[in-house]
Amino acid sequence: MTTHSADTPQSHTVGLLAEFASQDELIQAGRTMRSAGYTSLDAYTPFPIHELDEALGVRPTRLPWLVLAAGLVGGISILAFQWWTNAVDYPMLISGKPLFSLPANIPVTFEVIVLSAAFAAFLGMLALNGLPRLASPLLRSVRFARATSDGFFLSVAATDPSFDPQATPAALRQAGATEVETLTESTTQQPLPRFLGMSLVVVGSLAVLPPLIIAGARSTTSEKPRLHNVFNMDFQPKFKSQTTSQLFADGRAMRPRIPGTVPRGSLPTNPEYEFGYVEPAAAAEPAAGDARQWVEEIPLRVTSELMERGRERFNIHCAVCHGRAGFGNGLVSQRAIELQQGTWVPPTSIHTQYVVEQPVGQLFNTITNGVRKMPAYGHQIPVEDRWAIVLYVRALQRSQQASLEDVPEDIRPTLRELN
């Protein structure tokens, strides 16, 4: 049993390290020391011993509360930030959607909660453990190395209010310690090894170079083209849209279509079929208003397949606005009316008298080119499908204008009168 006399001019006592023969003796000693009033106790064992926490009075870590607090603060702040940017600072109304809606803001909120909680867990763990720490007086003890194989150790910090240089070692031995060692910490400043100092100087000066070069390049001009390390597809012989070109007299890079040209393979061989109307012959001097002659009959063989196709396409392309039955009450319209401040034009009911009276060619043209507030769908819906939709629109209109003659004779007697 040895107890080195502690404080010298070069070092001071930071605590005592006592070794015990077994875990049971260690736990017992922990209890004894604790009931003797010691509070700054710590134990080191080759394997986890759960009773130790209770024996030494180790409180559960406060880290979870830190993590919770950081997560809450992070989540609430980012939610408030998103609300502020979207609903207050730069409100933008898109299709009548609410300016702030919780579901849309969940992803960022979730990410920031996780991020702040993770930082709190990592940094909080370091802080609560007093890390990083470059050296520990424990590691100077040769005996202490056995804490990883078969040694059971108890330490008492010199900062413990009950600590006494004479009484505490005696108390530890009384509690069954086989060895008691004084842990000391050097009070003198050791000079940094020369090579370490030199390397720090070299690395430090090298690290200043890149920012200096960048700063120099930014504040001077150069004849040389700038360095372009990754080319990607940055240099392509092409014009960007809306730019100028020296090649053409008008200086425009984007060329307007030359009147009368048609993309290859798109020559309208059958205007009735492709446009739904024919321009009257130039010689006929058309009046401005009724220049077009609308096609009066669907230029396709009308079959139940075509009708079925039309129903399907109508429900895909038109029903969102016009409603499945065509009354103009589609979901988009309903929602827009509910949310908008009066800028929404409700879709026309296809059962409106003037629409019912329109020739099929005009309906076809409405789909192709749109009408007033209704956008054009020609680029999305192929010609044949447009005619199928027109056919289905006709069927829908007919469904609201049906007369008794439309009902097969054998079912007529089963009809009841409505009023």
Ligand code: HEC
């Ligand atoms: C984005 C919503 C929307 C969609 C989709 C839509 N429409 Fe319309 N449609 C409108 C609106 C709005 C009007 C009324 C425009 C106005 O009065 O300014 C209208 C008007 C019409 C008219 C009346 C034209 C006239 O001469 O007054 C017809 C017929 C019509 N739509 C058919 C269709 C068909 C067929 C489809 C499917 C290919 C379709 N619409 C898809 C919004 C839509």
